[in-house]
Amino acid sequence: DTAVSQTPKYLVTQMGNDKSIKCEQNLGHDTMYWYKQDSKKFLKIMFSYNNKELIINETVPNRFSPKSPDKAHLNLHINSLELGDSAVYFCASSTVNTGELFFGEGSRLTVL
Amino acid sequence: EDQVTQSPEALRLQEGESSSLNCSYTVSGLRGLFWYRQDPGKGPEFLFTLYSAGEEKEKERLKATLTKKESFLHITAPKPEDSATYLCAPEGDTGRRxxxxxxGTRLQVQP
Incomplete structure (x- = not known):
């Protein structure tokens, strides 16, 4: 039973399109994150939600809009995709106390 | 702003050849130093958290140590299954997680 699952695993799309990535965790954690890993393998935080409330919003274009319908789900919608958005996007969750992150397997986005 | 540098970028070892990976960091008020392992095509997997200088933690062939400016991941007698990218992440006391x-250091252990 997967702890943090995200779908789809792969997305290939054209510039200008809109796409969404979904994430669900069954660990009972109260905090969820989106991280972006670029081609150089740097892993950078984009957003963090605690109990459905946005608590971290790094310098990310407003074309990226996270939504948390409940504390077990965190989705990422991206409008008007650009070539530079190509990356692997990881969802993660944690308890606010430990900070230990549990990651999903990633969603590889390729923008052509 | 938190900064972290890992070295070497890549390391190739023979099975059984011990070595160490380095993580140099600058944070304001270290809350914890995390080590993760990432296999190709997978998300990072948590290994250790170190909280204060002098602390050590072990897991199988891995031992993580911490000073005020660096953390080391020592790999003793590695096996091919230890091949992965090892990531470190310091967390400062910024009030947010x-x-x-x-x-990362990309480790390859050859049989």
Missing amino acids: ALTFGS
Whole structure:
């Protein structure tokens, strides 16, 4: 039973399109994150939600809009995709106390 | 701003050849130093958290140590299954839970 699952695993799309990535965790954690890993393998935080409330919003274009319908789900919608958005996007969750992150397997986005 | 540098970028070892990976960091008020392992095509997997200088933690062939400016991941008698990218992430006392990850050390252990 997967702890943090995200779908789809792969997305290939054209510039200008809109796409969404979904994430669900069954660990009972109260905090969820989106991280972006670029081609150089740097892993950078984009957003963090605690109990459905946005608590971290790094310098990310407003074309990226996270939504948390409940504390077990965190989705990422991206409008008007650009070539530079190509990356692997990881969802993660944690308890606010430990900070230990549990990651999903990633969603590889390729923008052509 | 939190900064972290990992070295070497890549390391190739023979099975059984011990070595160490380095993580140099600068944070304001270290809350914890995290080590993760990432296999190709997978998300990072948590290994250790170190909280204060002098602390050590072990897991199988891995031992993580911490000073005020660096953390080391010592790998003793590695096996091919230890091949992965190892990421470190210091967390500063900023009042929010967010990790700044290093770019990782890509370890390859040859049989």
